[in-house]
Amino acid sequence: MxxxxxxxxxxxxxxxxxxxxxxxxxxxxxxxxxLAIHTQQKNGEDSYHxxxxxxxxxxxxxxxxxxxxxxxxxxxxxxxDRLGKITDDDGKVTARKLIKNRGSTKYLxxxxxxxxxxxxxxxxxxxxx
Numbered sequence: 001m002x003x004x005x006x007x008x009x010x011x012x013x014x015x016x017x018x019x020x021x022x023x024x025x026x027x028x029x030x031x032x033x034x035l036a037i038h039t040q041q042k043n044g045e046d047s048y049h050x051x052x053x054x055x056x057x058x059x060x061x062x063x064x065x066x067x068x069x070x071x072x073x074x075x076x077x078x079x080x081d082r083l084g085k086i087t088d089d090d091g092k093v094t095a096r097k098l099i100k101n102r103g104s105t106k107y108l109x110x111x112x113x114x115x116x117x118x119x120x121x122x123x124x125x126x127x128x129x
Contacts, residue, residue, distance in 0.1 A: 007058070021060065030055060034062050076124070079104045083119050092118045 002021040010017045023031055030053075037051050050063040083104055087093045093108075094116060109120040 004056075021055075026055070037062055037064050075103075080107060080119070080124070083107065087119060090118070092116050 002019045002025070007017075007019070023034060026034070033053060037049065046066045048063065048065050050061060053060050053062065083093070086097045105117075107119060107123050108117045109123075110117045
C-alpha cells in the first residue's frame with residue numbers, strides 16, 4: 001500500500017489515509033533517523049513513544065513500542081536458535097536441511113554454486129538486538 005502510485009491515487013481522490021510503511025524500503029538516512037527515536041529516549045527509558053517527520057513531502061508518524069520490540073527480539077532469537085541446531089561447526093547448512101519457516105532465511109547467505117547456506121551474522125543488525 002505504501003507506494004507512490006497508491007498514495008497519489010488516494011490524495012487525488014481526496015481520501016484521508018493511514019498506511020503502514022516498511023523500514024527496509026526506506027533510504028539509509030531515513031532508516032537512521034527512524035531508528036534514532038529509541039536511542040533519543042532520556043535516561044534509558046523503555047516506554048512507548050512516537051515522533052513525526054516529513055518523508056517525501058508527507059507526514060510520517062513513527063512509533064516505538066517496547067512490548068512489540070521485546071516480542072520481535074524473542075522471535076528473532078528463536079529463529080536463530082533453530083538455525084544453530086541444524087548448522088554444522090562452521091555455521092553452514094545444506095538447503096535441504098533448512099526449516100520450512102521462511103522467516104529464518106533472512107538471516108542466511110546462500111551460495112548458489114555449492115548450494116550451501118550459512119548464518120550471516122551481518123544480517124542481524126544492531127537495531128535488532
